[in-house]
Amino acid sequence: MRPDGPRDPYAGPEAGPEAPFPIKLCGPVIKGFGRGSRELGIPTANIPTEGLSTTHPDLPSGIYYGFVGLSLKSCPSATGASSSTSGSDSTTSPPSSTPAASTAVEPIISIHPAVLSIGYNPFYKNTVRSVEIHILHDFPRDFYGAALNLLVLGYIRPEYDYVSVDALVEDIRIDCAVAARSLDRATYQRFRRDEWEAWLTDFSWMDNVDTHKLEREMLNQKE
Numbered sequence: 001m002r003p004d005g006p007r008d009p010y011a012g013p014e015a016g017p018e019a020p021f022p023i024k025l026c027g028p029v030i031k032g033f034g035r036g037s038r039e040l041g042i043p044t045a046n047i048p049t050e051g052l053s054t055t056h057p058d059l060p061s062g063i064y065y066g067f068v069g070l071s072l073k074s075c076p077s078a079t080g081a082s083s084s085t086s087g088s089d090s091t092t093s094p095p096s097s098t099p100a101a102s103t104a105v106e107p108i109i110s111i112h113p114a115v116l117s118i119g120y121n122p123f124y125k126n127t128v129r130s131v132e133i134h135i136l137h138d139f140p141r142d143f144y145g146a147a148l149n150l151l152v153l154g155y156i157r158p159e160y161d162y163v164s165v166d167a168l169v170e171d172i173r174i175d176c177a178v179a180a181r182s183l184d185r186a187t188y189q190r191f192r193r194d195e196w197e198a199w200l201t202d203f204s205w206m207d208n209v210d211t212h213k214l215e216r217e218m219l220n221q222k223e
């Protein structure tokens with residue numbers, strides 16, 4: 001159960017990520033359990049967990065934060081005209097494009113802060129481990145099939161069992177604020193630049209993804 005009391009506004013050391021971070025994960029966005037948006041109002045992009053099982057099998061379950069590099073190239077349905085994008089946290093928009101850009105098109109490649117859960121989600125009594133990523137950005141539409149690079153930079157908290165969905169949602173809202181604040185520190189911001197930016201925006205692994213297998217997996221996971 002979740003402990004009572006106020007939560008720490010920051011997670012992770014002020015000096016920057018420490019071992020085992022940063023952790024790199026890549027994968028196409030697949031269908032999850034279909035409950036993120038519908039039940040909680042907090043959509044989570046799911047990616048396959050094979051990468052994590054091989055590189056960090058002992059990583060504790062819990063809530064983490066980091067940066068996401070996203071390529072919408074492989075999901076053309078996501079690249080139409082946008083209705084709710086400011087573009088202020090994307091890599092491909094000019095720095096001055098802060099006003100609400102109601103007619104802007106979502107950039108194909110972008111980098112965003114994100115909060116994610118790794119684990120079994122005890123509230124839902126899941127039997128398989130999942131990586132579910134809530135990107136701190138408003139997207140005009142779904143982006144299943146998009147290529148996603150994830151750089152995990154810190155740990156926020158363990159997973160708890162909740163008395164209600166409301167209590168769960170309240171904690172996730174706090175996680176989002178903690179993640180945004182923690183990633184805003186200069187010692188973390190540097191992980192969206194230089195060689196890290198190059199890695200976050202390198203989607204060449206997508207060439208090796210078996211799209212037919214992926215489609216089958218998506219269908220299997222849907223129900």
Ligand code: ADP
Pocket residue numbers: 029030031032033034035036037038042043044045046133134135136137138139141142143144
């Ligand atoms: P699923 O169970 O299939 O993962 P969700 O209800 O969790 O369904 O919704 C996740 C989907 O919502 C993602 O795959 C993505 O296409 C879309 N989405 C839209 N906005 C976001 C966002 N800010 N963060 C994560 N996913 C988002």
Ligand code: MG
Pocket residue numbers: 032033034035036043044045046132
């Ligand atoms: Mg999801």
